[in-house]
Amino acid sequence: MLTYIVKRVLYAIPILIGVNLITFILFFVVNSPDNMARMQLGMKRVTPEAIQLWKHDHGYDKPLLYNGEAAGLDKVTDTIFYTKSLTLFAFRFGAADDGRDIGYDIRQRMWPSLAIAVPVFIIGILANITFALFIAFFRATYIDLWGVVLCVILMSISGLFYIIGGQYLVGKLLQLVPISGYQGGVDAFKFVVLPVLIGIIGGIGSGTRWYRTIFLEEMGKDYVRTARAKGLAEPMVLFRHVLKNGMIPILTGAVVVLPLLFMGSLISESFFGIPGLGSYTIDAINSQDFGIVRAMVFLGSVLYIVGLVLTDISYTLVDPRVRLG
Amino acid sequence: MAFKPVILWTDALIYLLVAVIIAFILYARGKEPLRAPWRQVGRSGMAMASLVVLLAYVGIGLLDSIHFQQALQNDTKGAQTHYSSDVTSVLDIVLQPLREHVEKTYSAPFATHLYSKETMEGVDGKTIRDYPRLKYGGAFLHDPERDRWPDIMSTAGVALLQGIGLWSVVAALLAGILALRHRRGMGQIIGDMIGGRMALPWHVILVTVGILMLLGTLGADLGVKYHVFGTDKVGQDVLYQSLKSIRTGLVIGTLTTLVMLPFAVLLGIMAGYFRGWVDDVIQYIYTTLNSIPGVLLIAAAILTLQVFMQTHPEMFDIIAYRADMRLLFLCIILGITSWTGLCRLLRGETLKLSEIDYIQAASAFGVGHFRIIVRHILPNVMHIVLISVVLDFSGLVLAEAVLSYVGVGVDPTMNSWGNMINAARLEMARDPVVWWSLLSAFVLMFVLVLAANLFSDAVRDAFDPRLRKQ
Numbered sequence: 001m002l003t004y005i006v007k008r009v010l011y012a013i014p015i016l017i018g019v020n021l022i023t024f025i026l027f028f029v030v031n032s033p034d035n036m037a038r039m040q041l042g043m044k045r046v047t048p049e050a051i052q053l054w055k056h057d058h059g060y061d062k063p064l065l066y067n068g069e070a071a072g073l074d075k076v077t078d079t080i081f082y083t084k085s086l087t088l089f090a091f092r093f094g095a096a097d098d099g100r101d102i103g104y105d106i107r108q109r110m111w112p113s114l115a116i117a118v119p120v121f122i123i124g125i126l127a128n129i130t131f132a133l134f135i136a137f138f139r140a141t142y143i144d145l146w147g148v149v150l151c152v153i154l155m156s157i158s159g160l161f162y163i164i165g166g167q168y169l170v171g172k173l174l175q176l177v178p179i180s181g182y183q184g185g186v187d188a189f190k191f192v193v194l195p196v197l198i199g200i201i202g203g204i205g206s207g208t209r210w211y212r213t214i215f216l217e218e219m220g221k222d223y224v225r226t227a228r229a230k231g232l233a234e235p236m237v238l239f240r241h242v243l244k245n246g247m248i249p250i251l252t253g254a255v256v257v258l259p260l261l262f263m264g265s266l267i268s269e270s271f272f273g274i275p276g277l278g279s280y281t282i283d284a285i286n287s288q289d290f291g292i293v294r295a296m297v298f299l300g301s302v303l304y305i306v307g308l309v310l311t312d313i314s315y316t317l318v319d320p321r322v323r324l325g
Numbered sequence: 326m327a328f329k330p331v332i333l334w335t336d337a338l339i340y341l342l343v344a345v346i347i348a349f350i351l352y353a354r355g356k357e358p359l360r361a362p363w364r365q366v367g368r369s370g371m372a373m374a375s376l377v378v379l380l381a382y383v384g385i386g387l388l389d390s391i392h393f394q395q396a397l398q399n400d401t402k403g404a405q406t407h408y409s410s411d412v413t414s415v416l417d418i419v420l421q422p423l424r425e426h427v428e429k430t431y432s433a434p435f436a437t438h439l440y441s442k443e444t445m446e447g448v449d450g451k452t453i454r455d456y457p458r459l460k461y462g463g464a465f466l467h468d469p470e471r472d473r474w475p476d477i478m479s480t481a482g483v484a485l486l487q488g489i490g491l492w493s494v495v496a497a498l499l500a501g502i503l504a505l506r507h508r509r510g511m512g513q514i515i516g517d518m519i520g521g522r523m524a525l526p527w528h529v530i531l532v533t534v535g536i537l538m539l540l541g542t543l544g545a546d547l548g549v550k551y552h553v554f555g556t557d558k559v560g561q562d563v564l565y566q567s568l569k570s571i572r573t574g575l576v577i578g579t580l581t582t583l584v585m586l587p588f589a590v591l592l593g594i595m596a597g598y599f600r601g602w603v604d605d606v607i608q609y610i611y612t613t614l615n616s617i618p619g620v621l622l623i624a625a626a627i628l629t630l631q632v633f634m635q636t637h638p639e640m641f642d643i644i645a646y647r648a649d650m651r652l653l654f655l656c657i658i659l660g661i662t663s664w665t666g667l668c669r670l671l672r673g674e675t676l677k678l679s680e681i682d683y684i685q686a687a688s689a690f691g692v693g694h695f696r697i698i699v700r701h702i703l704p705n706v707m708h709i710v711l712i713s714v715v716l717d718f719s720g721l722v723l724a725e726a727v728l729s730y731v732g733v734g735v736d737p738t739m740n741s742w743g744n745m746i747n748a749a750r751l752e753m754a755r756d757p758v759v760w761w762s763l764l765s766a767f768v769l770m771f772v773l774v775l776a777a778n779l780f781s782d783a784v785r786d787a788f789d790p791r792l793r794k795q
Contacts (some may be wrong), residue, residue: 014609015609015612015613015616018609018610018613019616019617021615022613022614022617022622023617023625026625026626026629027625027629035632035633035636038635038636067663077766152775152778152779152782153775155770155772155778156719156774156778157725157767157773157774158723158726158727158746158767158770158771158774159727160726160727160730160746160767161771163769164746164750164753164763167753168753168758172753260618265730266620266727266731267727267730281621281624282731282732285624285628285731285732286731286732288628288631290628292629293621293624293625294625296618296621297617297618297621297622297625300616300617300618300621301616301617301618304615304616305616
């Protein structure tokens with residue numbers, strides 16, 4: 001087990017280097033820092049001095065990969081690649097264009113994101129599994145048929161519709177909760193409940209259908225027939241046998257997204273004005289703050305890889321046959 | 326009037342895609358193993374109804390993909406004709422009345438008055454503040470209060486009759502053709518069609534066609550007189566916008582797959598067939614790409630494209646070119662982020678296939694790698710490719726709206742459902758609410774995605790050998 005984890009962590013290093021290179025190429029080679037400066041300062045009538053000043057302030061006035069003018073080790077370290085890209089490995093994200101520390105902002109904004117993402121994740125999975133088991137229990141009846149049709153209809157509706165419709169119905173017509181905004185502490189509940197609800201409803205169509213396929217596949221197997229043959233009641237078969245054996249595919253889908261909960265939901269956070277990481281990223285995209293986007297790309301990849309390792313480890317917990325070596 | 330054809334990049338790729346599909350149909354016609362699963366798709370009423378709806382969308386999208394520049398009027402004889410810098414499509418010509426009926430600002434569906442009050446000069450010379458009449462929407466009515474609904478009803482009635490008439494002609498023609506082909510009487514054929522005893526569920530198809538035709542005639546007759554879906558902030562007809570957005574949605578849904586398909590197929594099969602270091606390298610590439618959150622990679626790429634376009638304005642002299650380049654680039658970037666799933670599936674399947682006897686036999690006979698891949702492996706993984714292509718389509722259409730909202734979607738000047746939603750979202754706080762842009766974008770998107778989902782389900786059921794056994 002331990003050797004396996006060490007192996008996976010070592011395997012993650014080349015992947016992170018690859019991610020780092022891709023972002024470096026996208027942000028610094030395809031677009032020179034000069035272009036970035038011109039974007040930020042306004043396209044026309046920018047003096048070269050202003051560009052130089054902007055680059056100096058933000059630390060972009062260095063050579064990309066190799067600094068011939070510097071002495072000794074600085075030849076490599078006093079470059080954009082070293083100061084902007086490699087420092088990401090130490091989780092030093094540097095400063096945003098408005099001078100704020102990105103690392104500090106991420107730590108602050110993580111909590112509102114989690115306050116929404118964690119309930120959506122847990123309640124969502126429970127709801128999806130419940131509905132899927134219900135539909136699977138009534139398989140090959142009209143409940144099954146129309147349940148699946150309803151799922152397809154639900155998943156054909158754009159996620160934006162759920163958000164806008166929910167805001168309009170609950171926030172504006174019924175005035176049950178504020179339309180948007182956020183507050184820490186106990187007050188957070190009334191701001192969080194609507195995004196959470198919408199997040200769950202938005203995922204229910206595809207989720208239920210996915211779990212239903214898993215359960216139906218399990219129910220065709222021999223051990224289920226044996227369980228029925230020995231006279232077990234159908235609910236018992238479903239909960240004791242099918243659900244347990246369906247855990248592997250369920251975990252595959254679920255654990256990978258677990259670390260990504262940090263990243264927050266891009267769309268709903270910005271619609272509901274919640275100061276989480278999702279809205280942070282969108283604001284950065286809109287104000288073209290490359291530093292933040294770069295940091296979020298890197299953070300996202302790290303979390304994704306963590307998720308993959310967690311998935312493998314969780315297999316051993318639910319299925320004793322799985323051995324990691 | 327003179328015109329100059331313009332082929333945008335996405336147009337060219339669409340033509341290519343259509344050509345590939347036609348070639349495949351011609352190729353598959355004589356081959357029973359290829360036809361059998363399609364016949365199963367054909368037996369499903371739900372799938373055929375979805376297909377009719379999809380074809381209607383594709384038809385509109387194709388009309389919108391034939392572009393040209395119209396010549397400008399010039400009086401001096403012999404002078405060189407100049408062409409308008411606006412790129413128009415055949416759909417624009419068809420929808421000419423809708424395109425030209427531009428009001429001042431918002432107006433509700435079927436409204437005769439503007440949404441906001443304006444200061445006007447009254448009949449007796451005094452200035453009053455009231456809702457002004459629309460320039461086009463119901464402008465011919467003398468007393469809108471009294472005449473509007475009767476006029477709408479009678480126009481709708483005429484449109485319904487036209488639709489039914491048109492549908493009867495089509496249905497009769499179809500029955501006639503089928504009767505000739507099967508060498509049986511008209512009456513018998515019609516009876517079989519209603520009873521659903523033919524090879525294809527014609528009754529479902531005809532009902533769907535009929536509904537679409539009714540919607541078409543209703544839209545055409547009412548759309549000329551009123552703004553059926555209202556108008557947007559700058560007074561453009563929302564129906565026109567939503568129809569123009571169809572092409573954007575379809576392009577994103579199909580071209581993305583077209584762009585990524587060669588990579589996914591080639592790399593996936595190579596990884597599974599050659600194994601060893603080739604497999605390691607390819608796995609490394611797709612794990613790396615996969616580990617970057619998709620939206621962020623797209624955002625990063627589109628941001629860099631924006632910078633590139635702003636620093637090289639001379640390369641994109643016509644707005645349509647710029648918007649088109651951005652659309653194509655978006656497809657490519659979406660393709661890069663979405664090929665990994667298919668690649669992984671193909672790798673797994675190829676790993677399994679290359680252990681099977683007939684491939685072992687082929688390599689024992691000394692058949693080259695290239696031939697084995699093309700003749701033996703590729704045809705046997707095609708069902709995976711097809712299934713994932715149709716399954717991806719609806720997700721991509723929905724993704725477009727979200728990306729446009731984030732600001733990294735299609736060009737803001739381009740008609741798209743995402744842009745419509747994005748623009749209308751800001752008006753939700755108004756009272757009374759401006760709901761029509763949002764709703765029409767959502768409804769058109771919903772119908773397309775639902776049809777695509779239902780159709781892809783049928784295709785998956787027919788092609789997936791695991792499901793076929795049951």
